[in-house]
Amino acid sequence: MHTTVGIIGGGPSGLLLARLLHRAGIDSVVLESRDRGYVERRQRAGILEQATVDALRAAGAGSRLDAEGIPHDGIELRYEGRAARIDFPGLTGGRRVWVYAQTEVVKDLVALQLAEGGPLLFGAEVTAVEGADTDRPLVRYTHEGREQTLTCDYVVGCDGFHGVTRNAVPEGERRTYERTYPYSWLGILADAPPVYDELIYAHSERGFALASMRSPSVSRLYLQVPNGTDPADWPDERVWDELDARLSLRADPAWRLKRGTVTQKSVLPMRSSVTEPMRYGRILLAGDAAHIVPPTGAKGLNLAAADVIVLARAFAHLKETGSTELLDTYSDTCLRRVWRAEHFSYFMTTTLHTDPAQSPLDTRLQQSQLDRIATSPHAAAELAENYTGLPLAP
Template identity: 50%
Template sequence: MRVKVAIIGSGPSGLLLGQLLATAGIDTVIIDRASREHILGRVRAGVLEEGTVNLMKQAGVGARMEAEGLPHDGFSLAFDGRDHRIDLFGLTGGKRVMVYGQTELTRDLIEQRESDGRPTIYEACNVAPQGFDSARPFLTYDKDGVTHRIDCDFIAGCDGFHGASRKAVPEKAIRTFEKVYPFGWLGILADVPPVSEELVYANHPQGFALCSMRSQTRSRYYIQCALDEKVDDWSDARFWDELRRRLPTHHAEAMITGPSFEKSIAPLRSFVAEPMRFGRLFLVGDAAHIVPPTGAKGLNLAASDVHYLFTALLEHYQGRSNAGIDAYSAKALGRVWKAVRFSWWMTTMLHRFPEAGDFDQKIQEAELDYLTHSRAAETVLAENYVGLSY
C-alpha cells in the first residue's frame, strides 16, 4: 500500500487529521494497535474549545455535535462554601466552550471515515515508523501473522503517550520535560442529571472536586485522591458522600445520586517532548504532550496540533511550499507550553498538596480571593479556558 500520509493512532487527533486531509483530496491510512470497540469504549474529556468545534465543522462532522452538544458560557469556582461564577462569554467578548464527550466526537469521526470508505487498520501489532529521516518513509506492522508495509510521504504519530511514534525517535534527538503530581482523580460516570447547568470546580480542605456532565441526563464527577487509593475501596455511596462534603451546601443538597457505570483513578502529570518533528515524522497530541485535566486542555491541544499539521501539509501539496512543515514544531510547542502553564496553574490553585504547609495554604487562599475580585485576573482565566487563538 502507498498513501501520501500514514497516520498512527485512531483516536480523535488521528481521525480528525485524516478527515481534514480527506476534504482536501489527500489520501491517508490510519493504523492502530487497539480494536474499534476498545477505542469507542474509552472514557475521556468532554469540554471543547471553539477552535476544536470549528475544526470538526471544517471536517464535515459537526452536525451531531451541534445538535447534542451543550454550549457553556461560564463555570463556577467553589471555595469557602460559596460559588463564584466565571463569565467566559462576557469576559472574552462572546467566546464559549462546548460540552461534548470525546467518545461521541470519536464515534462521529469513525463513522464518517467508514461511510467514506477510507482505510483504517485495527489490531495491528509491532507498528514501526521507519525511514522518516529520508525522503521515503514507511511503516511496518504485523497482522494475522503477516508483516505488512505502507509507503508514504509523511508519518503522523497520533498514537498517544505509550505509542510507537515517539519511541522510534533516537534518544539523542528528543528532549522531554515532566512533572508528576502527588495525587490522582477518582472519577465516575452516572446516568443522573448534573448538579449544575455549568461545571463546578471546587477547592476544599479535603481536596479538589469537579462536577461535570456529558449530557442533561449523564454526569461526570471527580474527586482528588491519593495515588495509592484503590477503586475497589470506593463504593458508590462512599464516593457520593465525599463529593457532597467538598461542595457548597446548595449543590450538595440538590445533588441527585445513582449507580455509577464507570469508575477509575487517573494520575496527573505534565509532560512535553521537544521537538515535535523529526524529518518526515510528526508527533501529534498525547504522543508529544500530556497535561493534567484541570484546565480541560488535553483534547484541545491535540486539535491545535492537527490544525498546524493539516495547514502545513495542505501548503506542501497545494502550495508547493515546505514553510509550514518547517514551522510545525515551533508553532505547536508555542501553544503547548502556554496550555501546560495554564493547566499547572489551575491544578496548583485548586488542589490540596500533601507537602503544603500553612504558608502555602495562605498563598492559595490569597490567589483565589484575588482572582475572584479582579476582572483583569478573571479575564486571564477566561481567555485561557476558552482557548488561545491558533
C-alpha cells in the same frame, strides 16, 4: 501500500487529521492498534474549545455535536464555602466551550472515515517506524495475523506517549520535560441528572472536586485522591458523601448532588509532559505523543486538535504550493501554544488541589489566588481566555 501521510493512532487527533486531509484532497492511511469497540468506548475528555468545534464542523463531523452537544458560557469556582462564576463570553468577547464526550467525537469521525475516507485499519499493531530521515519512511505493522508494510511521504504519530512513533525518534534528537503530581483523580460516571448548569471546580481542605456532566441525565464527577488509590476502597456512598462535603456552600447548606447508579469508576494519575521538537525528519508528533497535561484545565483533546489543524494546513500548503515552509515551522508553531496550555493546566491544578505536603500558608495562598480571580475582572479574564482556548496560529 503507499500513502502521502501515514497516521499512527485512530483516536480523535488521528481521525480528525485524516478527515481534514481528505477534505483537502490528500490521501492518508490510519493504523489503530485497538479494535473499533475499544476506541469508541475509551473515556477521556468532554470539553471542546471553539477552535475544536470549528474544526469538527469543517471536517463534516458537526451535525450530532450541534444537536446533542451542550454549550457552556462559564464555570463556577467554589472555595471556602463560597461560589464565584466565571462568565466566558463577557470576559473573552463571546467565546464559549461545549460539553461533548470524546467517545462521541470518535464515533462521528470513525463513521465518516469508513464511509468516505481513506483506509482506517483497526487491530493494526505498528511494530516499527524506519527511515525518518529519508524521503520515504516505512511503517511496519501486523494486521489480521500478517506482517505488512506501509511507505509514506510523512508519518504522523498520534499514538500517545508510549507509542511506537515517539520512540522512533532517537533519544539524542528529543528532550522531554515532565512533572508527576502527588495526587490522582477518582472519577465516576453516574446515571444522575446534574443539579448544576455549568462545571463546578471546588477547592477545599479535604481536596479538590469537580462536578461535570456528559448529558442532561448523566453526571461525570471527580475527587482528588492519593496516588495508588484502589477504586474498590471507595464504595459509591462514600464517593457521593465526599463530593457533597467538598462542594458544599455556606449560603446554601442544604445543597446536594442528585445521586444515581454509578456505571463507571476509575483512578486517573496526573502528570505534565512535553517532548521537543515535535518533528524529526519526516516524523511528526501530535497530541499525547508530544505532550500531556493534567485534566484540570480541559486542554488535552483540544491541544491534540490544535496540532492536527496546524498540520493539515501545512500539508494543504505543500500540496498547493510545493513549499514545505509550514511543515518546517510546525513544531515551533505548536509548541508556543502547547507551553501556554501546559502552564494554564499546571496553574489550575496547583491552585485547586491540596498537596499532601502543603502547609497552612500554602492553603491561604491558594485561597487568596481564588479570591483574586473571583473579584478581579482582569484575573478572571486571564482564566477565561485560557480555558476557552488561545487563538490558533495563522
